[in-house]
Amino acid sequence: MDIVFGIDVSKHSYNVAILIEQKVYKEFRIQNDRPGFEILEDELDGLTSPQIIFESSGIYSRSIRAFLIRNGWQYTEINPLAAKKDMDSFRHNKNDRLDAVSLAMAMSQHHYKPTFQEQPVYSELHDLERTYQELNEDIVRAKNRLHQKLQLAFPEIERFSSVTDGALYWHIVQQFPHPSLVLEMGITELARLILEATPKNMGERRSLVLAQHLQDLAYNSAPAVENCTHAVQAVIYLAGQVERLDTLKKKTIDEMTEISANLQEITILQSIPGIGIKTAVCLVAELGDIRRFRKPNAINAYIGIDLIQYQSGDFEMGQHIRKRGNTYARKILFKAVLNIVSVSRYHPSNISLFYQRKKQSSGDIHTKKIAVAAMGRLNRTIYHLIKNNEFYDPMKFTPEL
Template structure:
């Protein structure tokens, strides 16, 4: 390398230093994250590339949303770069005596680049960036829905607590009934026929006449025995209706996001492979892709485990031995999705054959049986290993091929011998 460009990124600006091959600083300046400064930076990098006959090496520390603009500039102009994890950068730049300033951090990044062998950051397609944005938006909607449900529950205890016992709280029917009848007096003001007709007319899902009558009768009986803490004119009745309306709208938005993600992913091999696994639906498949990104950037499944955060952390010193546990330094959102995916597979085990469920059974029935969570993490590890192989080779999941005791594999082995 002939020149190293190191940047310490902060909000709206970066401190940049340029070191030559003799490890001497030639440039130290501050650049703003806007078009004129980036144009000047582009001219400077082009001049260095023309002077040296090769592009300078660029290194900076990932700083959340603040480094995204700088990264986009490098991608648009075809520059390769090293984006360093903050924890990794801290370990590489550690010293006995150190001052913490933007300038000193930029200098330390440049100096450490000469003694540490760093790999170029893998630049993903825009598809994966879009999927990550959709997935994070989906998670935000989920979080908002959870908060609204908590608020709705609190107010219903004042106005009409029996509603939560009559209907499934997560259903569209429950949300519509809360909007129609937030207070028992609202129910008692209408006849059974009117209530049934309103239920059918205002429910987003198709509701049969028989079921509408059953729900209407149950609603009337609950209203007659209910003793609310507030009157129907109380502002909290309007508030609970607003919460139910907002939850219904957010759920509809979630469905639209999933539909859009599926449309983007239909032709992608990773989506097709994930959907070939039993009990992995559209939502789980697109969310896994959104959080995982391009799986081809990993060299092996062990790197994939570290990214998810299920690699084993072991500590032993002298006679001190701590119990092994997973690292949890990886993507906690993806780890949660995978954990509940395995849980769904185990719950719906009777409907399809799945070697991951069989592996879970094996871990729980062997002489030294594993606890449920330990077995689930082991199943995630196995899933990632299989998925990594299938996606990188463009092969769909097949139970007969995956099962070591299957007749097809036995037949193939016998043919080879």
């Protein structure tokens, strides 16, 4: 007997429709809490292999997914776009109650396969990685604000080091947000403070050079505000915020590394030249268990680098990637390709050779397009290695893989 539970997920509640042999048997609404799940459990208990389907709704579908996994029920978590395509053929009106019925009818007609259930570690990695990305975005905003305030208080200090990043730079900005604070001190005192500000080993000679450089910057500065103004206090606060956020980023990566230590794919990914631990854990966190994909092209579609072709009559649009899917995974893979290419001089790989060959044969194609093409090659390599539990062997993998 064909029994289907269609569940329409919303923020605080779920609409449930039960179909038996494609006929509506029962409809009800439950809250997203323990009593609500107990009602659903009572309906499911005693049934033999009921089919359960609901749309993937980000964080709002996490609760129902966790409930079903805890109780050992198989389920189908369908992509909303795929659901809409199949449901529109028989759905003329749309509301939460009808959506639950429509989902159940789509399941009865198309018999979707149950969703691959990953180990809990992948969900935890995903949550940590999204926190890492949020910290990255917060740092970018804080740095932009810090730059704006420094233009008022002490713009020349941005030339103190080659990059406006790192613990030394942030400590110096917090201690000397205004040039007058630098000019109050002698070279020896400044050098001592610089030595204390850096977590790295630095010689006294280097600290004296930096102290003189800082003093020269301060001497040539013509700030727009006085030492006692709000802009100076804002510089101190924002530099401290950037430093705190950067520390949290490093702690997040350390935690991801620790909880993924037993995942074989982390070690496999690191065997590819140019992929380090941070790239490996972030990539696994975004892609999840790669074994669930049927083929490498499914990974391309998941991250949105599958190609779109449009032709109508004599008009044919140039191919371009779909850009629909996991944006973070796409960004991580793009940077991974650039890292692989950068180490190719000493550690060539099939991905770097593919990239170089494309670049040589396509003079008018932008580097970004070539990198995206190499991302597809990298996905194929990753898929093969993890599916077969193999480490990367440069002698085995060729550009034609």
